[in-house]
Amino acid sequence: MTLPVLLLTADASLYRHWSGLTDVGWAPAHGTRLADLAPWGRRGVLVVMDARLLPTADASVPPIPAGLQIVVASTHPGDPEGQRALVAGAVGYVHAYMPVQGLDRVLRHxxxxxxxxxxxxxxxMLSQIGQAVPEPDQDWARDLTVRERDVARYVAQGHSNQSIADSLGITERTVRAHISAIFEKMGVTDRLMLALRVHGIDQHAPRGVDV
Known part of the structure; x- marks a missing residue:
């Protein structure tokens, strides 16, 4: 069964690249401007959108319709643009010319x-959350061991596995094992969800890297 996906870009070369999704089970449709989203607003389909079409605060363009699952793809990705994409309503931010197999994986996620x-x-984003939001009570940590609590706090502050290992005097493999246990005990699936839980923010969180 093929899955519908709207490919939104005015760049012919980029559209040809994305059209490779046909080979991995997708049925692409083509749009070239933000207004082309409107007919799809109630269909619940996925959209891969060229970041160059992202609306700006002062742009007189239609807003992104609610309910669409939009992955913004940039030829020159950067964190500020990625955050702007999420604020605009996107559910993903990727490199525009990532391999089609990788894009397929993102869309299925x-x-x-x-x-x-x-x-x-x-x-x-993890670092910003750690700096801006104080850690509330310790309810989130009640099922964790002392070591797991330490690891969870480091993760919530944006530290890498190797950085955590160096700080705690343990191996990176041990850190990964602790993080897996923390995820299971806290019912989260990624590092940002963990950070939000530690800082008392209960909402869906972006996914991006492994433990």
Missing amino acids: VMGGEIWVGKSMLTR
């Missing part, structure tokens, strides 16, 4: 209700 961002942007 967001079909499951998740959000996809890259490692750099995820780390930056």
